[in-house]
Every structure is written in C-alpha cells, then in structure tokens.
Amino acid sequence: MDAVRIAEAIDEGLLHVASVRSRRKLPLALGRGEAAAIRLFLQERADLLLTDDGRAIRTSRTTSSRGTPQVSSPSPMPPRN
16 A cells, blocks of 8 residues: 555655665664665755664764754654545
C-alpha cells in the first residue's frame, strides 16, 4: 500500500527521486539507509530530514553547518483523506 502512495506522490510531483552521489564519511554506527539519507540530505541541500533513528538525528545535527530541521515520525506519509 505504501508503494502505491509513494508512486502517486512521485507522479504528482510531491516527491523527487535522486541518487546519492556523496561519499562523505559518517559514523560507522549508522545503518546504510540512515547514512544514505543524511548524505542525500546534505547533497541536495534539502529543507528537512525525516527520520526516526536516534543515531541519524544526532549525526545529522553535527554534520550540517546550517542546522538540520527534522521531523520524527513512524510514518512519513500522511494518511489520505
């Protein structure tokens, strides 16, 4: 179900798909997905990092020179009305 909603959000221009090109070193304690999310956040100069991972939150706060606005949520896709 989430895959369908994500595909719809991409089609509607609400989400953008990008590849991670950055090879920036991050703490080894991060999982591959969390590290990729932080690298992509920094690479794209994104406005917001969505994560529920405590290590990723702490790392992102120390790696971004402009601060890292964050939202922690168990589901980043809001329910449809």
